[in-house]
Amino acid sequence: MTGYASMQPTRDPRATLPDLIEVLLNKGVHLNLDLIISVADIPLIGVNLRATIAGIETMLEYGMMRQWDSDTREWVQRAVRTHLPIADDEEILAKMAGGHYQDNFYRTWRPGSAYLTSQRLIIHRRDPAETLWQARLNSIASVSALRQASIGGEERTRILVRLSDGSETILSALEPDRLISLVQAELDRVDEPAPSRPEAKLTVDRPLREGRMWFLEELSSGSTWRGGQASLSSTELTWRSPMDGRARVRISPEQLQDIRREERSNPTDERRVLILDTADSTITLAADDVGAWSAGLDDWRTVPGDRCPAPLEATVSPGRNPDDRVGEGAASWR
Template sequence: MTADPMEPTRDLRVTLPDLVDVLLDKGVYLDLDLIVTVADIPLIGVSLRAMVGGIETMLEHGMMQAWDERTREWVRGSLSRRVPLADDEDVVARMAGGHHQEEPYATWRPGTVYLTTRRLMVWRAEPRELLWHTPLDEVTDVGTRTERSAGGPDRTRVALTTPTGTTLLSAAAPERLVAAVRAHAPACGAPVPARRREPLEARVWYLEDLAGGSVWRGGTGTLDPGTGLTWKGVRDVRPAVRLGPDRIRSVDLVQGRTPVGRQLIVVRDDATAVRLATADTARWATALSHLAGPRTPSRTGGST
């Protein structure tokens, strides 16, 4: 593994707590040349080159790798008192971050992202809770995705793909986390094995046309290989949208403001257009195209 270099910083306004945070999270590199004098006569010269950091930071940057197993077991035991690690599990990288929860409602849950030798997880210390995790051997792809925020700068998220779908994580250093996951996930970048198509169900928004204009309604969308696309509002008795696989003529991705982003899915049959929005747009667009077959390629269109 090639460790990422530590970037030097300089800020004369830092305080002691700031120094401790940097020491534990990023580490400090000391480059010191010192001359000890007595009565203005130089007697002792000191040339010091040292790296000081939190134990997890040192391991993340590839240092102290020659430790014996007894020392590693001691470090592992210390970490396991705060983080739920297995007996043979070592921490590779650690940084502040969070997990985007889809159910029962969409929200970001902050915590600490841990990459270990066996899995990727998001852990919250107070109250203690494992917010999310996945084995590394199930990660097939990882990359970054830029999300626009209302009234603030764009945010870079980590998009992680497994056989069950795509998960979004926030991370203090997203590019560094992506590189570390790619280096340790054995199947990352490999083709996803063929799986039996199973129904896909999630929270989906439907743009309903009313007399006074169009309104986004929240509800449940379902994609089933047999029955096709259905959508049902929270208070609906029966689905408001039903499109069998044989009725779908096209699936388009269109730019436009939605309750969960700036892109919506337009599904057309011979007479109507169904406009949907979901937090996992790419996955749903791909699933809809596969549901209807090769005649409905997913396309990116204009705005609406």
């Protein structure tokens, strides 16, 4: 009985649906169930269930669904080859919506799909089939995030690509941070960089601190706490929910005017929350280690480093109110 008692289910009142999704995707759940349905004490239906539920990458890590993954990749390779010429030894590693900024006689964005292969980074559109831009990985000198205002005035993260010949181009992607990290991983695997290449690796803004954090969202009907993940790099603080396609909060050191802690009811065990003031907004965050976050932000704001050339407006992406818009879509296959 002692062993069974230790396995009784527990309930965390702070847990939300995004928490459940995060556990399912990152850790997984295994069900081993024998169920008997009875009517008037007469057993009528028996259910014998053995199931494992997890994210695909978690499944592959534990050796499950590898044949399905291999077959799917082969199918994708064959489908893409019908409109995108790739070599026999070239493997498609990732695909997502993207675009290329044409900066010649006509200055405009040309939409398509961003492909990362084992040899190239490509912007290609399917219909009509045309490769808008491409570069071999061993010709890339650096890749970095670039904040730009979109046509509607909203700040977007673009990708600035510098090549070894000194040329530059600007790309867009559904998940720019993910694409940059994937390209970096591929460059790290290059054994012998080209002699003319000034940098062997990407310039990437690595996180100084990451962790679970809650964001107080202000709605017309009131305020509500949303659970998500915060990341602090040398250039910005971001917060995003697992349900959002892009970061809900983005703040650079130049934008941050004041940091303070105040007592307020929140989903964590800490009594105080973190208040961040910018020129045009006040952002309220909560975390179990809010003191460490506060100290880290104080140092981050005062220690000089590689900063953006000009201050940007703090971005707090809108929600679902009439004045708001929903964030971009979910991740692509991989």
